[in-house]
Each structure stands twice: as C-alpha cells, then as structure tokens.
Amino acid sequence: MFGLKEIKSNIVSYVSQQTNDYMKEMPKALRKNYGQFFTSAETAIFMAGLFAIPKKKVLTILDPGAGAGILSAAIIERLQALKDVERIELTCYENDKNIIELLRSNLEWVCNNSNIKIVYSIITENYILSQKEEYNRISKSPSGGKEKFDIVIGNPPYLKIGKDAPEALAMPDVCYGAPNLYFLFMSMAIFNLCSNGELVFIIPRSWTSGAYFKKFREKLFQTVSLTNIHLFVSRDKVFEQENVLQETIIVKVKKCTNKPTHVNISTSNSNSDFHKLTTFNAPYNIVVNGEDNYVFLATNKSEVEILRKLNSFSYTLPVIGLRMKTGITVDFRNRDFLRSAPDDETIPLFYSQHIHNGEVTFPMGKKYEYLSSSRKGLLQKSTNYLFVKRFTAKEEHRRLQCGIYLAKRFPQYSQISTQNKINFICGKKELSETLVYGLYVIFNSSLYDSYYRILNGSTQVNSTEINKMPVPSIKVIDEMGRKLLLSNDLSERNCNEILKEYT
Known part of the structure; x- marks a missing residue:
C-alpha cells in the first residue's frame, strides 16, 4: 500500500x-x-x-x-x-x-x-x-x-x-x-x-x-x-x-x-x-x-470461525416451514384505532418494550397498547411466536433481542397485533412450545448475534436477512427447546451451552 x-x-x-x-x-x-x-x-x-x-x-x-x-x-x-x-x-x-x-x-x-x-x-x-x-x-x-x-x-x-x-x-x-x-x-x-x-x-x-x-x-x-x-x-x-x-x-x-x-x-x-x-x-x-x-x-479469525460454524447448517427458516415477518401495525398511521385501556372491542398491541429478559409481558401500562378489533387487516391469531426487536441502540450489548410469546399465557385473547418495530417468527402450522424455545436458543445465543453483526452494520434487524441465515434442522431446534425448558434458564450463557452441542 x-x-x-x-x-x-x-x-x-x-x-x-x-x-x-x-x-x-x-x-x-x-x-x-x-x-x-x-x-x-x-x-x-x-x-x-x-x-x-x-x-x-x-x-x-x-x-x-x-x-x-x-x-x-x-x-x-x-x-x-x-x-x-x-x-x-x-x-x-x-x-x-x-x-x-x-x-x-x-x-x-x-x-x-x-x-x-x-x-x-x-x-x-x-x-x-x-x-x-x-x-x-x-x-x-x-x-x-x-x-x-x-x-x-x-x-x-x-x-x-x-x-x-x-x-x-x-x-x-x-x-x-x-x-x-x-x-x-x-x-x-x-x-x-x-x-x-x-x-x-x-x-x-x-x-x-x-x-x-x-x-x-x-x-x-x-x-x-x-x-x-x-x-x-x-x-x-x-x-x-x-x-x-x-x-x-x-x-x-x-x-x-x-x-x-x-x-x-x-x-x-x-x-x-x-x-x-x-x-x-x-x-x-x-x-x-x-x-x-x-x-x-x-x-479477525474469531469472526471467520463464527461464519464457518453457522455455514455448516444447511437449512434456513423458510426451508423448514418457518419465517420471520415484520409486525403489521404502523401505529402512527392508525392513531384512530389505538386505545390506552382495554374493553370488549380491543386486542393487545405488542411493542418492543413488551420484550424483557426473554419473555413477553403484557400489559405494562404503556400508552396505546391496545388496538380496536374493528381494524380487521391488522389482526393476527394469538398463537405461539418468537418476537424479535427490529431496532436496538448502537451501543447495546446485543443486536438480536427476543422474547417468547406463548398463547396459553394469554387465554383471554384469540387475536393480537404486533407493532412494526418488532419482528415475529411463525410457521405454516402452529409452533409447538418446544420449537419456540428452540428458536429462542438460536436467536439469544452469542453465536447468532455475532453472525448478524458481521453481516449487517445497522441497528435494524431485517427479516429478509434473518430468513437467509443458516439454521439447524427443525428436529434439532426442537431438541434444543426441550433442553432449555428443562433447564428453566433463559440466559445467553445457557443458550450458548445448548447451541454448542450442535456446532
């Protein structure tokens, strides 16, 4: 030079x-x-x-x-x-x-x-x-x-x-x-x-x-x-x-x-x-x-090793029947349908703030965390999902931040909606509880967080890129979910230990 x-x-x-x-x-x-x-x-x-x-x-x-x-x-x-x-x-x-x-x-x-x-x-x-x-x-x-x-x-x-x-x-x-x-x-x-x-x-x-x-x-x-x-x-x-x-x-x-x-x-x-x-x-x-x-x-060599490990997986989410999608409600465009208190004609509207320590908590007293059920095009089935934040701050420890949404924890709702600053992973069929936990292992691991940072320098988690990322087979993801459930430990460290067995 x-x-x-x-x-x-x-x-x-x-x-x-x-x-x-x-x-x-x-x-x-x-x-x-x-x-x-x-x-x-x-x-x-x-x-x-x-x-x-x-x-x-x-x-x-x-x-x-x-x-x-x-x-x-x-x-x-x-x-x-x-x-x-x-x-x-x-x-x-x-x-x-x-x-x-x-x-x-x-x-x-x-x-x-x-x-x-x-x-x-x-x-x-x-x-x-x-x-x-x-x-x-x-x-x-x-x-x-x-x-x-x-x-x-x-x-x-x-x-x-x-x-x-x-x-x-x-x-x-x-x-x-x-x-x-x-x-x-x-x-x-x-x-x-x-x-x-x-x-x-x-x-x-x-x-x-x-x-x-x-x-x-x-x-x-x-x-x-x-x-x-x-x-x-x-x-x-x-x-x-x-x-x-x-x-x-x-x-x-x-x-x-x-x-x-x-x-x-x-x-x-x-x-x-x-x-x-x-x-x-x-x-x-x-x-x-x-x-x-x-x-x-x-x-550096460490990042090359991260890429090699993940490239050893031969599947992607769409190949195994899953897909990450972007939340469907743009709140500022639907102000007339937002509500701050529930009634018989409202459903929960989930924001990134509802994702905390691997879980999805609702309600949390946030303004406009309900949506009128009359807005039919913004309703989705209350089923099992993995929620992933779309935006994080540059200085935050993790780019991939996710939370487990289980329908059984919200039995009073048959329908919900997701604000477009979160992503969610769903399937053609309803996801089993163990499969959601297995997906959490993947997206809460240091390995996948590092992989995404190497791929994308922005603070936005792009669903198109996530759907192209290599993942294990659906059987392996389910196995990882069972291990996570048995351990009852949602920490990044535990997810790393579980994923290490398959890389």
Whole structure:
C-alpha cells in the first residue's frame, strides 16, 4: 500500500483548503438534498494508496461525481512519485453548477503544480443518463463495457431515488425497488473500467446484504473481484465536518473474473488515523457467500470461525416451514384505532418494550397498547411466536433481542397485533412450545448475534436477512427447546451451552 504520511502534499492540501472554504459558503442542508458529502484529505490519500498502479506511460483516470476534485488530486499526487507515468488523462463528471468552477480552478492549479503532463476534461452531463444507451446495449455481457479507464476513484452521491426515477430506469439490470444513487454510480463506473482496471469507492455499507441490492451484487461479482474493504469503527468520524452517521466503507475491486483467495479487510477508528490500521486477510469464500452473494465483513479469525460454524447448517427458516415477518401495525398511521385501556372491542398491541429478559409481558401500562378489533387487516391469531426487536441502540450489548410469546399465557385473547418495530417468527402450522424455545436458543445465543453483526452494520434487524441465515434442522431446534425448558434458564450463557452441542 502507498505510504500514508503525516504531512499532506501541497496538491491535496490546496484542494482540501479550497473545498473547506466552499463548504463554509454552501449550506450542508442544500448539499444534502442531492447527496453531496465531501471526502476528507486523509481519506482521499488512503483511497489513492490502495491502487496497484499499472506500469504504463499513459494512465486514464475517471472521477465520477468529482465534487471539488480532492480524489483526483490525491491520485495525481500518488502518481507523481512514480517514474513510469508520463501522462495522465483525467475525466471528471460533475453536474452541480455550484461547484463546477471550483473544480475547474482546482484542476488548473493541480496541472500547473504537477511534474506529470495532465490532460483533463470536465463532463457536466448526468453521469448515469449520459451513458444509458451504451450501458444497456453492452451490459448484458459480463465482460462488456466501455473499456476506457485504468483507474476509477469516487465518492458518489448518497441519495435514495424512486424506482421510476430516470437513473433507476436507465439501469434495470441492477435495480430492485427504490435504489440509491451510490450503487448506480458504482455499477456505471465498473462498466467504464478497462479489463484488469481497478476501482476504489467510498460508499455506504448497506449494499452488502438485503434484497434491494441483490441484483447489484449479482452483477458486481459477475464482473469484478473484491480485493479490499476498509471499515470505520466510528461511523460519525468518516465525514466529520458533515455530521454524517451513515455506516460507510471503502471498497476496492478489480475488473477480472479470477477471484482472489483472500480479501484484505482493514479497520481504523476514524478518517484521521489511517496510520493505525488493523488488517486481516479473510478467505474470499467466507466474505462473499451464499446464493445471494451477501458480503460478510469478517475482521479477525474469531469472526471467520463464527461464519464457518453457522455455514455448516444447511437449512434456513423458510426451508423448514418457518419465517420471520415484520409486525403489521404502523401505529402512527392508525392513531384512530389505538386505545390506552382495554374493553370488549380491543386486542393487545405488542411493542418492543413488551420484550424483557426473554419473555413477553403484557400489559405494562404503556400508552396505546391496545388496538380496536374493528381494524380487521391488522389482526393476527394469538398463537405461539418468537418476537424479535427490529431496532436496538448502537451501543447495546446485543443486536438480536427476543422474547417468547406463548398463547396459553394469554387465554383471554384469540387475536393480537404486533407493532412494526418488532419482528415475529411463525410457521405454516402452529409452533409447538418446544420449537419456540428452540428458536429462542438460536436467536439469544452469542453465536447468532455475532453472525448478524458481521453481516449487517445497522441497528435494524431485517427479516429478509434473518430468513437467509443458516439454521439447524427443525428436529434439532426442537431438541434444543426441550433442553432449555428443562433447564428453566433463559440466559445467553445457557443458550450458548445448548447451541454448542450442535456446532
């Protein structure tokens, strides 16, 4: 990796200062409307240092969504130290009229202060839409593409768009539902890479799992190999001046079909201490795993072992006739049907607050914990469930927090409802008591909690991801439930001991 120096270069320092001056004049709220967050000088230098520079006299570089040009400046600074490179052909896409002149001014300054010949162009068209015809004509072939650039470096806009937005319609092969601009930029940038070219992007972590990104991951791994991922321990320190809380990672890929044996996964506390990296070479087939190409960010041997243990199970909840679903009542949309006291025409409405120490307690004196039974579409049968909280705080000990709901404990109710901030596991048939307890063993164990944290960096427990997680056979889950019932101990430690017998 390129050496990370404490003293920034003149080029990067100059562009960074000009960018900071611009940020003071341009309100963050305005830039947030189109997903514009600026890369720090330290992050730009680190990203530029990830490239394996090809030994060529002329290098072609693409910076899509260039902003003020800090990433272009960083890669040019890196190339100045190499003897082989005589000419750089740089292409920057930027269609924000507020910043184009600053970008042009910065690139002029860089050209005048570089020891390499630089030819640059700024394209002010929409990066996605300006290439949609060529993209859709060629992209059906995994090896196809506008093979032009040796290096692509980028910090794309982070912005959700509608499924009918022009950019989404321009890239149907990677879109499902309402997409985010960042992965459309990454898809187009890979399309723009030459064979064996490399791309380094700083992007949200959300693409690594979930149904919305399935088509993107499928296309991605058909076309490129993942070589490097960098994680930030403190998510609020990546774009410090921007106050962004997005879980963000740096990704490097190479446009080739040969997969490496390992992926280099590095970690730093923030964007200012890249010289204090921890690094780990994780097996590629552990990092990119399963038919949905989920990306598991294992940062040490212990996490790899966790993934290997769970991957030894050959079932999922849907395969054994079970499924996690999201609670069906969105309370703020149904205020007219909420009640704070019971009567003959109300049913219990369960919230995450009703889950406590592995059990479901009701009532607890919470406001609006009843629902009018006239709201037929929000009623569900009072049967045995495992409830799992959908949201937890970042600093909490566990991501997976669950409680056992047994219908026999609430004989007065034939129907209930669940607020949409909890998930519940049910089956095609009524779950036996032992099966619910067995599911509790799984979801209250340290092993499964760690697995989910490796898979998903957010504080939300996603039912789609849970339904893809490997689990034991239904017979084994039932056996574990019997052991838990006999022990009468719902602790995490006891669940770990029971699960250990089967892993």
